[in-house]
Amino acid sequence: MNRTARLYALVEELRAAAPRPVTVAALAARFEVSTRTVQRDLQALMAARIPVRAVPGRGGGWSIDPGMTLPPIHLTAGEASALTTALAAVDAATPYADAARSAAQKIEAAMAGPAAAAARELARRIVTLPRPGDSAIRTAVERALAEGTVLLLSYRDAAGHESDRAVEPAGLLAADGRWYLIAWCRTRRAGRGFRLDRITAAAPTGERAQPHDLAELLSGSAAAGAVRPTALGPLPVAIA
Structure with missing residues (x-):
């Protein structure tokens, strides 16, 4: 062995x-x-x-x-190749980038023979233009979402104005190649979207946040029609 x-x-x-x-x-x-x-x-x-x-x-x-930890998951060669390739395209500015990188390494290590060679060859054909990202900010956002805690943000808006906010995270939104933290802003007393690359500092507080419905916070905004990615939805059920 x-x-x-x-x-x-x-x-x-x-x-x-x-x-x-x-x-x-x-x-x-x-x-x-x-x-x-x-x-x-x-x-x-x-x-x-x-x-x-x-x-x-x-x-x-x-x-x-x-x-x-997860019990063993039996993937087909095609599924393993697809996951390895998708995870290989994750850049430093993407939420959970570190976990994606380690997951790709584990999938590749578990594969053997022609399937492993095919997955590596496919991954080598995928390239990205890296975007700058602050890993400390990304980690703080990930932690606040996972633990349901209040996050202190320093944020620079599109006009360059800076402000400090205490927010209660509800979820993440991907749109036009950008990632947004959707949260209840205590300062504005309303739902707000914070573009991750405009967050200049983020500090977890450990304070328990109130739960907020992501769809409700997006309601009435330009992202009201946002849907869950197909890959995260239920698989279709075959009817005999």
């Missing part, structure tokens, strides 16, 4: 045992490698931000949070 396959197998072994920890010795015996090899593999998983952790004390070992 090569190392890539073993890393995936380690994750599944820990998932199967969760929440009970598994000792390094047991993992070494399971995969017929040394305990030092297992320790290196576990450190590699941690570096890749897989939610594995060491449990100290008697009866301890290593465990994983099964709620933070």
Whole structure:
């Protein structure tokens, strides 16, 4: 078993045992490698931000949070190629760019043979013109959306006027190659769209935000007709 396959197998072994920890010795015996090899593999998983952790004390070992990982997903060669190619086109200004990059690497690492070669060849044919993006701002926006917390923004509008806002994020809008944070603005007491490349600073507060309906905030605006991307919608059901 090569190392890539073993890393995936380690994750599944820990998932199967969760929440009970598994000792390094047991993992070494399971995969017929040394305990030092297992320790290196576990450190590699941690570096890749897989939610594995060491449990100290008697009866301890290593465990994983099964709620933070996905079970194996069986993709066709075409699906894997499409995902790898789409993720390869994500630039630094796109929300969740870091997660997209690591996901593409994991998909590529899991593929083998002609399918892997085809996916890599297709990805090499995709090029983008990079746009500037501040990773700290992007990370703050991602965190506020994921955790449902208030975000403090410094924003420069189209006329160049700067202002500071406390906003309650509701979602993201993609339009004409630009990304917008749609949020309830406490200063304006209304829904507003903030273009990500015009946000000059963003700081999470940890304060719980009120939930807001994205469609309701967009209602009456130029983006009122925005729809969920086809790829995120339900698959059509075949009727016999």
